[in-house]
Amino acid sequence: QSVLTQPPSASGTPGQRVTISCSGSSSNIGSNYVYWYQQFPGTAPKLLIYRNNQRPSGVPDRFSGSKSGTSASLAISGLRSEDEADYYCAAWDDSLSGPVFGGGTKLTVL
Amino acid sequence: QLQLQESGPGLVTPSETLSLTCSVSGGSISSGSYYWGWIRQPPGKGLEWIGSIYYSGSTYYNPSLKSRVTISVDTSKNQFSLKLSSVTAADTAVYYCARAELDGGLPDYFDYWGQGTLVTVSS
Numbered sequence: 001q002s003v004l005t006q007p008p009s010a011s012g013t014p015g016q017r018v019t020i021s022c023s024g025s026s027s028n029i030g031s032n033y034v035y036w037y038q039q040f041p042g043t044a045p046k047l048l049i050y051r052n053n054q055r056p057s058g059v060p061d062r063f064s065g066s067k068s069g070t071s072a073s074l075a076i077s078g079l080r081s082e083d084e085a086d087y088y089c090a091a092w093d094d095s096l097s098g099p100v101f102g103g104g105t106k107l108t109v110l
Numbered sequence: 111q112l113q114l115q116e117s118g119p120g121l122v123t124p125s126e127t128l129s130l131t132c133s134v135s136g137g138s139i140s141s142g143s144y145y146w147g148w149i150r151q152p153p154g155k156g157l158e159w160i161g162s163i164y165y166s167g168s169t170y171y172n173p174s175l176k177s178r179v180t181i182s183v184d185t186s187k188n189q190f191s192l193k194l195s196s197v198t199a200a201d202t203a204v205y206y207c208a209r210a211e212l213d214g215g216l217p218d219y220f221d222y223w224g225q226g227t228l229v230t231v232s233s
Contacts, residue, residue, distance in 0.1 A: 035219040043225075044224065045220075050221070092213075092216065096173055097170055098159050098162070101159065
């Protein structure tokens with residue numbers, strides 16, 4: 001059981017905009033930054049969004065993050081087949097004194 | 111370009127200690143601007159943070175694993191290590207080492223990751 005809650009799956013067609021939600025609590029998302037990671041099968045996670053809505057160099061602006069209260073969202077616009085991957089949200093948790101992850105969302109591009 | 115590489119046995123006997131090392135190249139582990147962490151992922155499951163260490167030796171551990179985990183750093187070798195004792199089949203996972211940015215003196219997001227190494231706990 002993950003501390004942060006994500007839907008196990010999401011899907012969309014090429015060109016669509018999809019959003020993935022991440023729900024937490026006051027001890028994590030509610031009081032700290034949210035991060036998003038993208039992971040392809042058999043590879044290490046890659047940082048996609050940091051500090052709620054910042055993109056590392058090289059991440060397309062099709063990817064955007066937002067946070068409101070104890071929830072956060074990752075939005076992918078202009079969906080492409082190469083976006084098919086697992087997406088994980090994360091945040092520092094003050095109660096655990098460490099980062100916690102969501103269970104991951106498998107994105108399928110139909 | 112910073113690179114991290116995990117190394118260690120791929121098979122560990124139940125009740126024994128899992129030991130892994132992360133070698134860092136392309137940057138100094140002693141730079142003082144980062145924490146260095148371990149994250150694991152059981153087959154087909156999500157990510158779990160194990161713990162993080164600063165070059166000075168300051169550590170943060172996942173409370174659920176704290177009694178069994180030791181993370182240490184060797185600045186002379188530019189490496190940090192993980193020891194997980196009394197392992198069971200539930201500890202079978204891909205283990206990743208990663209670099210964490212600092213935010214207000216605490217570990218922040220992981221921006222560089224190793225490729226991961228699968229450790230299987232089995233007799």
